[in-house]
Amino acid sequence: MTKKRRNNGRSKHGRGRVKPVRCSNCSRCVPKDKAIKRFITRSLVDSAALRDVTDHSLVARAVAPEVYVPPKMYIKLHYCISCAIHAHIVRVRKKETRRNRENPRARKRNNNYKR
Numbered sequence: 779m780t781k782k783r784r785n786n787g788r789s790k791h792g793r794g795r796v797k798p799v800r801c802s803n804c805s806r807c808v809p810k811d812k813a814i815k816r817f818i819t820r821s822l823v824d825s826a827a828l829r830d831v832t833d834h835s836l837v838a839r840a841v842a843p844e845v846y847v848p849p850k851m852y853i854k855l856h857y858c859i860s861c862a863i864h865a866h867i868v869r870v871r872k873k874e875t876r877r878n879r880e881n882p883r884a885r886k887r888n889n890n891y892k893r
Contacts, residue, residue: 783876787859788812803861814862816855823848 790796790811798807823831832846862868871878 799856801858801861802855803857803865806858806861808856808858810856813856813858814868816857816867818853818855820851820853821848822851 785791788796788809788811790809793811796809796811799810799813800806801808801813821828828848831848835846857865857867859868863870
């Protein structure tokens with residue numbers, strides 16, 4: 779039978795079995811090496827309310843308003859393949875471009891620096 783990918787869509791290389799994780803969107807059980815992983819950093823205070831918080835906070839006034847850094851939320855999201863494609867986190871690519879392992883975001887950043 780033909781193979782679509784050399785690694786079968788996984789990155790377990792030499793490990794026999796990998797513990798599953800739950801998809802953040804649909805709760806499907808997905809092997810950890812196959813899941814699409816994204817690490818998100820969000821501020822607990824939205825930008826509209828940030829000024830109000832710094833004005834009324836004793837901690838922010840004591841430290842100095844320009845030094846005060848609001849707390850952040852760090853979340854690691856795991857997606858199954860179908861949810862990642864549906865939410866446009868990853869895209870379906872042609873057979874020739876599937877071999878390209880370069881990060882598309884990094885390529886955009888590099889192009890911006892060359893100008």
